[in-house]
Amino acid sequence: MRFEKGHKETTRKRIIDVASRRFRKDGAAASGLAGIMAESGLTNGAFYPHFASKQALIKEALASALVDKLDKLEHDTEDGRGIEGAIREYLNREHVRDSEGGCPSAALLPEIARQSKPARKAYEDGLLAYLSKLGEHLPESGSKASVRRATAIFSLMVGALQIARAVQDKALAEDILEVGMEAALTLARSRYAAVGRASQKGSASSSPCQGPRIRKSATKHE
Amino acid sequence: MRFEKGHKETTRKRIIDVASRRFRKDGAAASGLAGIMAESGLTNGAFYPHFASKQALIKEALASALVDKLDKLEHDTEDGRGIEGAIREYLNREHVRDSEGGCPSAALLPEIARQSKPARKAYEDGLLAYLSKLGEHLPESGSKASVRRATAIFSLMVGALQIARAVQDKALAEDILEVGMEAALTLARSRYAAVGRASQKGSASSSPCQGPRIRKSATKHE
């Protein structure tokens, strides 16, 4: 073989890494394969031996970024920093600036929603893994409730980070981060109840949420 | 002249409406002017008399959608439904499905962050108006705290909606909406303190959040 064993895997990984960063920086739709390949030190022609299509690369790049962020989550919660460490690492100025190395959810969610099913499945898997890990650092660790609470916290963080990135006023961006931090910590610490995963699929006709139950649990800790 | 007065305005508005919907549905980068013009009943050539560039249209379409959503917010909070009405209208199944008629933030935030400054300013203005209005339905109505709390709630809703749209499992999507509702209502009702808008722009060097203050306020309502 022309290249030592493992070369192809190395190349493939390099393309994925470059793509993963570009997609998060400029969006997947706006990132051209030519640019990605060039930054990977390759030419256009070398793309298709590695991936069947741009769609396939998007899926791989997404999965890769999700794994990276899961690893980072473990690191961020070490040394007793717990959930607060995770939140603090997420909602900070550096993360606003560094979208290409940051959370793929914050950078790509609307685009992910427009991807093919396999790509969305890959995202779903990565997301659930992340939320589970995040839930382990919450009070009810291990229970479904912790994952649900983690979901809320993550939603908030994603939204806040995106808004902070979108606004033009830097001071406002920082305020939003700050507000997000407060609220995320509140959600992390409050004892608001989390209902178990609803099994009555489709029973709730128009309102997917059970008002009373929530209200009850909400009042519980006020 | 060939056309009655106001024709041009009408045409312009139609283009903006069509674009606004398509941008939210497919993303701004992925939406071509040709398609927008065709759906508006015009030819490609009719675009540039109305807008200087696609960028300009993006800005207008964004601003237009934000105004629409502000109106909708007023409607959703009528009849004493207050903040809960707004949340319920935001985090529901129909909104997950209808991205083209839905919240521009949920559909476009990462792309907005990549737009030119004027477009981001337009977004910022629309957003602040929305958050102010939302804040009026919160306990501390009128105060800065209410806007800050509204910011957190909105961030959470945006994130939850985006995630619900992105995942492939429909049951999971509904769970996420539900979790988001719970948490949003919790944030709306809890008396967690909100710090005033920091005026020390750039003073906080690396950590944009004031740990102690937040911790204090967080502990306040535990």
Place this chain on the structure above:
Amino acid sequence: MRFEKGHKETTRKRIIDVASRRFRKDGAAASGLAGIMAESGLTNGAFYPHFASKQALIKEALASALVDKLDKLEHDTEDGRGIEGAIREYLNREHVRDSEGGCPSAALLPEIARQSKPARKAYEDGLLAYLSKLGEHLPESGSKASVRRATAIFSLMVGALQIARAVQDKALAEDILEVGMEAALTLARSRYAAVGRASQKGSASSSPCQGPRIRKSATKHE
């Protein structure tokens, strides 16, 4: 409008003419749109306002060439030259050399068989018109038999011309033309019978031809 009225039609016709010649010369698959547009004095971008796809252009170019050849047929059979004029104009050295201005059937038939249905329909229509016209110069002019005989003559001419073009030996090519001429004239003059169009669609299971009937009718007028 930027251009005087009728300009677009002129441009469109020019593209079709260029394409029609290139397709016959190099094959449709091997002819690039870029080259066609350049030879038409235009750039790539001007293609799609005129045609929906390359397929559409192929269909138009084919139809155009067929019409041209129908006109040429009328010319070639004038002045009492009749069918012999047509044959002589078809099976000659110049036609072997000039495939780009020649018969589209001879140049493209196998490719036509691989085109989309609309393109094949266009070919079918042009072919039938040609065969009808050719039949008018045969003894039984006006009858179905004349069209059938014309079909045989045309098949022979197409095959002979293609073979003459394909072989490498020029003398052989000329022999083939000559042989084709003899045979074509034989077919044109012989009183071999032509059966009416069979209406028993599908009745003949494996053999689409009714040997006996042909033989019988053939003997009938010998």
Place this chain on the structure above:
Amino acid sequence: MRFEKGHKETTRKRIIDVASRRFRKDGAAASGLAGIMAESGLTNGAFYPHFASKQALIKEALASALVDKLDKLEHDTEDGRGIEGAIREYLNREHVRDSEGGCPSAALLPEIARQSKPARKAYEDGLLAYLSKLGEHLPESGSKASVRRATAIFSLMVGALQIARAVQDKALAEDILEVGMEAALTLARSRYAAVGRASQKGSASSSPCQGPRIRKSATKHE
């Protein structure tokens, strides 16, 4: 050596067979080496040890198909079926459908005309062998006249088959086959004279055909 002797020959033959079929099915220009190699159970890289270029493969595949068809011709004319057997096997419904296993002339002639000289020479050789064999089943067997008559019959069959494949109306296609059969049999049986192969290469300046002679011979059997 790693592989038993003859392995390379086997592989080479497999590539040729696969290519031969694909070329006839989709055209040589439209058939990619990647697909051919994949169907042959090999990777792209294995091509160049066997062939110098795609051109070379085209030539080999063409020659191979011609040999196959020569064998088939022998089979089709066995048992006293003679020329009629050959014609019947050529102009039938199955051959219309099965271009990938069918006559290379019918499938590829216009493309062959655009190939390099060696490829055209290979075609020429295969064709002449085929025509000689076909001529053996004609009245003047062994004479030049028989080959010439075979040439005419073959031209007619090739043209008719191509047209039958190209038209969109299946009933029309069958009619064309039928008409072709009649005419081919007529040519096979008529006693129209065949002139000897002209040796005056290039002497016939503008008119490659000797009108009077043909007319004379044509009148002979009317």
Place this chain on the structure above:
DNA sequence: ACCGGCGGGACGCCCCGTTTCT
């Protein structure tokens, strides 16, 4: 004098036929 029909380049993804070097 305002529209808008028409064309201009460039670039998108995909894939081609080919070479290089282990």
Place this chain on the structure above:
DNA sequence: AGAAACGGGGCGTCCCGCCGGT
């Protein structure tokens, strides 16, 4: 013997300006 990469070009479509009609 063959895995890996190379350029170039395929078609399609993008965003944008020129300038003539009504």
